[in-house]
Amino acid sequence: MSTQRPIDLRSDTVTRPSPAMRRAMAEAEVGDDVYGEDPTVDLLERRTAGLLGKEAALFVPSGTMANQIAVGLHAGPGDELICDARAHVYVWEAGGIARHWGVQARTINPHGGLIGLDHLRDKIQPDNEHYVRTRLVCLENTHNRAGGRVHPYDSVREVADWARSNGLAMHLDGARLMNAVVASGVPASEWASHFDTVSICFSKGLGAPVGSAIAGSAELMRKAHRLRKALGGGMRQGGIVAAGALFALEHHVDRLADDHANARLIADAIERAPGLSLESGPVETNLVWIAVDPGAGTAREVADRLREAGVLVSALGPQTLRAVTHLDVSRGQCERAAGAIVEVAEGMAARA
Structure with missing residues (x-):
């Protein structure tokens, strides 16, 4: 067992606030945000709206709540949304679209996980009392379960044009939108311009301890305030955590390129590792x-061996692992993790 602190690649949510971020949080000017009196929350919302090119934004505790509010804004009982079958809003939000809003999902299984116009042309339900009403298209960018891939910008624009021509709303789950911005060079406001609502998460790659936001028109955000309250998301002196999100926006965006480079380093090791x-x-x-080849063992067995070697990854399926780079793992740590992955895989292959 390694005596060094484990290199934690389970998620980009495991980051801890830096001393500078903690100081910003401790010194934040606060008030009661439910009364609309927290100046730091107000500043974060204005900056987020500006970043995304929207009229207004609303600070919420989590990305799940941001997405659920979006669904509630655009659809209700007897309505349907369209999304990828592996989308976060469908798979990892505890059935919220049905629990909270009585909304049905029509799921698409595109090759590679990214929905394009060709997947959607015949998916609107007929205007007939026998069918649910198609109301909303949800895209995820970057798409977590599609390998953190970035939707092609032109494809997003085509889907949005099609949706608007058919009277459908568009929501972007932008939990890792800033990763897409850095990887593509397309500004956040350009991505967001094709959507009625956009969510963004501050506690993933950006490294804040808490919080997400949803942005859209001023009228939609007024309605979003009511839905946030109904979901229990009204925070009081929320400026303490909003200050962490502001710090993240100001200091942790450009450095996402380092995480991408480190992820490619891990990927290179996977391609050299037998059975992976x-x-x-x-x-x-x-x-x-x-992907773990069945002949090499299960994902849990590989994850356990890596833990013994001082590297933490997530087993997210019988034969599926995920490793995520973030600001709390350095280049040197990723190099050590890459070496451990190859070594563990070779050892398991030798014993097979």
Whole structure:
């Protein structure tokens, strides 16, 4: 067992605030945000709206809540949304679209996980009392379960044009939108311009301890305030955590390129490791999804061996692992992790 502190690649949510971020949080000017009196929350919301080119934004505790508010804004009982079958809003939000809003999902299984116009042309339900009403299209960028891939910008624009021509709303789950911005060079406001609502998470690659936001028109955000309250998301002196999100926006965006480079380093090791392969093709951002050949063991067995070697990864399926780079793992640590991955894989192959 390694005596060094484990190199934690389970998620980019495991980061801890730096001393500078902690100081910003401790010194934040605060008030009661439910009364609209927290100046730091107000500043974060204005800056987020500006970043995304929207009229207004709303600070919420989590990305799940941001996405759920978006669904509630655009759809209700007897309505349907369209999303990828592996989208976060469908798979990892505890059935919220049905629990909270009575909304049904029509899921698409595109090759590679990224929905394009060709997947959607015939998916609107007929205007007939026998069918649910198609109301909303949800895209995820970057797409977690599609290997952290970035949607092609032109494809997003085509989907948005099609949706608007058919009277459908568009929501972007932009939990890792800034990763897409850094990887593509397309500004956040350009991505967001094709959507009625956009969520963004501050506690993933950006490294804040808490918080997400949803942005859209001023009218939609007024309605979003009511839905946030109904979901229990009204925070009081929220400026303490909003200050961490502000610090992240100001200091942790450009450095996402380092995470992407480190993820490619891990990916190179996977391609050298017997019994392991990249599940979703070339790595584009900070997520590395790994397929474990059944002959090499199970994902849990590989994860356990890596833990013994001082590297933490997530087993997210019988034969699926995920490694995520972030600001709390250095280049040197990723180099050590890459070496451990190859060594563990070779050892398991030798014993097979």
